[in-house]
Amino acid sequence: MFMNKQIFGAPMAGITDKPFRRIIRTFAPDVALYTEMISCHSLVASHKNCLRNFDRYDDEGNIGAQIFGADAALMADAARILQDAGASWIDINMGCPVPKVATRSGAGANMMRDHDLAEKIMRAVVRAVQIPVSIKTRLGWDDAHRDWADLISIASDCGVQFAALHGRTRAQLYMGAAVLPKLENPPIPIIGNGDIKTVTDVQNVMGAGYCGAMIGRAMLGRPWIFGELTGQACVPENIGVVALQHLGYMIEYYGEKNAIPMFRKHAAWYSAGLPNSADFRIRVNGITSVPELVDEICKFWGCERTI
Numbered sequence: 274m275f276m277n278k279q280i281f282g283a284p285m286a287g288i289t290d291k292p293f294r295r296i297i298r299t300f301a302p303d304v305a306l307y308t309e310m311i312s313c314h315s316l317v318a319s320h321k322n323c324l325r326n327f328d329r330y331d332d333e334g335n336i337g338a339q340i341f342g343a344d345a346a347l348m349a350d351a352a353r354i355l356q357d358a359g360a361s362w363i364d365i366n367m368g369c370p371v372p373k374v375a376t377r378s379g380a381g382a383n384m385m386r387d388h389d390l391a392e393k394i395m396r397a398v399v400r401a402v403q404i405p406v407s408i409k410t411r412l413g414w415d416d417a418h419r420d421w422a423d424l425i426s427i428a429s430d431c432g433v434q435f436a437a438l439h440g441r442t443r444a445q446l447y448m449g450a451a452v453l454p455k456l457e458n459p460p461i462p463i464i465g466n467g468d469i470k471t472v473t474d475v476q477n478v479m480g481a482g483y484c485g486a487m488i489g490r491a492m493l494g495r496p497w498i499f500g501e502l503t504g505q506a507c508v509p510e511n512i513g514v515v516a517l518q519h520l521g522y523m524i525e526y527y528g529e530k531n532a533i534p535m536f537r538k539h540a541a542w543y544s545a546g547l548p549n550s551a552d553f554r555i556r557v558n559g560i561t562s563v564p565e566l567v568d569e570i571c572k573f574w575g576c577e578r579t580i
Contacts, residue, residue, distance in 0.1 A: 280475070280502050281437070281464055282306040283489035284339040284364070284409065291328055292522035293496065293539075296515065298334065300500030305335040305485075307409075310366045310374075310381075313342035313351035324526065331359035337407065341366035343379040345393040349401035362405040362434075365398060367391060367424065370411070370443045382443040385414050388427055395431035409437040409466070412454070415444035421454075429460035437487050440467035447490075456482030475502060494542025513574025516543045517567065521580040529563050536566070544573065 282289065282297060284307035294306050309325060316326050330336045338360035340351045352363045366374075369381030376383065384391035399406045408428050413419035425436050440451030451467025465478035466487035475486040492498050496515070500506025509515050519539060523532040540557045544550040553573045560566045563580070571578055 279479070279485045280304055280499055281485055281487040282492060282499060283437075283466060283487045284308060284310055284337075284366070285489060286310055286369075287538075288493065290325065290526070291333075292519060292526050294333060294336070295522050296519045297492070297496045297499055299518070300497040300506040301503055302505075303334055304499040304503065305337065305361075306333070307337045307339050307364060308360075310339045310341045310369060311351070311355070313340050313344065313347040316340070316351045316354055317347055329358050330355075330361070333359070335361050337362045337364045339364040339366050339409065340398075341369060341374060341380045342394075343383070343390065345390075345397040348394050349397040352398045352401045352406070356402045356404050360404065362407055363398060363402055364407045364409055364437075365394060365433075367408050367410040368439055368443070370446050375443060382411060382414065385410060385418070385420070385424060385443065388424060391424060392427050392431060395428055395433055399432040405434040406432065407435045407437065408433055409439070411439045412442045415442050418442075425463065426460055433461060435462040435464065435484070437464040437466050438483075440465070453478065453481055453483070470498075472502060494539070494545055511574055511576050512543055513570050513576035514579070516540065516570050516574070517576065517579050520563075520566065520570070524563065524580070533561060533563065533566060540566075540570070549573075 282304060286309050289307060289309050297306060311325055315323050319326055338355040340348060342348050355363060366381050367384035369375055374381035410421060410424055412421050421438060428436055440453040453465045456463060462484035464485040464487050465483035466489060469475060469478060469486050469488055470491040478486040488498060497506050497508060520536050523536050527535060537557055541554045544553050556569055560569060567578055567580055
């Protein structure tokens, strides 16, 4: 089996919030996880409509806080705030492909086109904190510009300690198969990311010269995957029990009114592939109260109420 330090949970917007990280920890307490990407502007301004701006990480174990933005000074300020909040390391998003981030705000994957700005940001963040700094990026902007190695070389010169590499270009978004290049003596350790779902996938990534493997979409509806890969846990006997626990964490964090619609996508992922799951999802999408949602989960999986 693989060690905790070799397996990472990818940062995923709208997914890897504090409740989801908490449910993952019940199966793999020490696995390395990332936050959702956090806007440096929102964090520094302490926008109150974004709960993650006020998260504490002291009790979360090995947790990297990922930030995005195109202003080096604000990125440095954000890194200091997250360091003070207890993050284990700071990660700079240099691979998010969505237009809102990569083109309209000049952040995320835009760093792959603007290495000068990327260097300014990396140097500012590294100087700002005493904890490690990493980056997460892609192969390049498109097939004509697969210059990931140049960006990682700059990162090494800036004092960045490790990187995560997603095996697609920005132009590919999440389409097609992720293909990671083989590594030979990279300047800093690199974690492989993209379409990694099984022990065999992890072995292939390690065999290609990567120091670790990052699990992304494979954890949706399967927060126990990290326990499986590290030998700490296996598929639970009743998934409904896990779903209820996750729902409870979301209610505690977001409140009932917000937690119910936010949990619907998780209910869909937990039930994916099971008999009558389509009907279950339709019913869940019409529910507006916690007791109704709990009843539906208990009925679908045949488990007892715990919340």
